[in-house]
Amino acid sequence: MDAKELIARRVALEVKPNTLVNLGIGLPSLVANFLPKDVHVFFQAENGVIGLGSRPEEGMEDPDLTDAGGSFVTAVPGAASIDSAMSFGLIRGGHLDMTVLGGLQVDARGYLANWMVPGKMVPGMGGAMDLVAGARRVVVAMIHSAKGEPKLVTECNLPLTAMRRVDLVVTDLAVIAPTDAGLELRERAPGVDVDTILAATGAPLIIPGGSAGTVPEMRLA
Known part of the structure; x- marks a missing residue:
């Protein structure tokens, strides 16, 4: 599987049944x-859909059914379309159980930068700030490095999305949990050793038990 599929498969294990989850x-x-087929969840998109399904098969796209990024999606039985006021009311009111967001950087404090790069045109901040501030749990899904530069850094040099620590970071190399003590390495990707992860990370990592041999391989089932 490629890096993005590996990340998505691992993050899917964090989704709990009977919850309301936003996908960036x-x-x-x-x-x-x-x-998993036995996990019933309603996925929400901030553009006003509750009950998103997977991407449609080619030729089955509905131009009126997209996620917040404009990509085609499907809807599960019981899905609903709502206006933006209701959608952001759910987010800002603390009614989302979890959000999964992409990341440009995550720093040693667990702060996320994911909405803009200074000097470059961006379509807008979307709901990222509201989601990080309002969702009960924030999971970041991102590639570990970009153009050879680590995306886990000591301190973000890009504008922060919100002044709140995220709960989990899943990359193509590792699962990392921001804690009061710093970034803790929880799992390593299949076939990836701890030294490789440390070398690709621009922030200190805490190794549970103090030994590389204690870090289990990433769960993907």
Whole structure:
């Protein structure tokens, strides 16, 4: 499997049954494709859909049914369309159980930067700030490095999305949990050793038990 599928499969294991979950655009939207069949969840998109399904088969796209990034999606039985006021009321009111967002950087404090790069045109911040501030649990799904540069850094040099620590970071190399003590390495990707992860990370990582041999391989089932 490629890096994005690996990340999406691992994040899908974090989704709990009977919850309301927001999936960000891009990589996070793939999570819906790998949800276990016995896990019933309503996925929400901030553009006003509750009950998103996986991407439609080619030729079955509905131009009136997209996620917040404009990508085609399906709807599960019981899905609903709502207006933006209701959608952001759910987010800001603390009614989302979890959000899965992409990331440009995550720093040693667990703060996320994911909405803009200074000097570059962006379509807008979308709902990222509201989602990080309002969702009960925030999971970041991102590639570990970009153009050879680590995306896990000591301190973000890009504008922060919100002044709240995220709960989990899943990359193509590792599962990392921001804690009061710093970034803790929880799992390593199949075939990836701890030294490789440390070398690709621009922030200190805490190794549970102090030994590389204690870090289990990433769960994907």
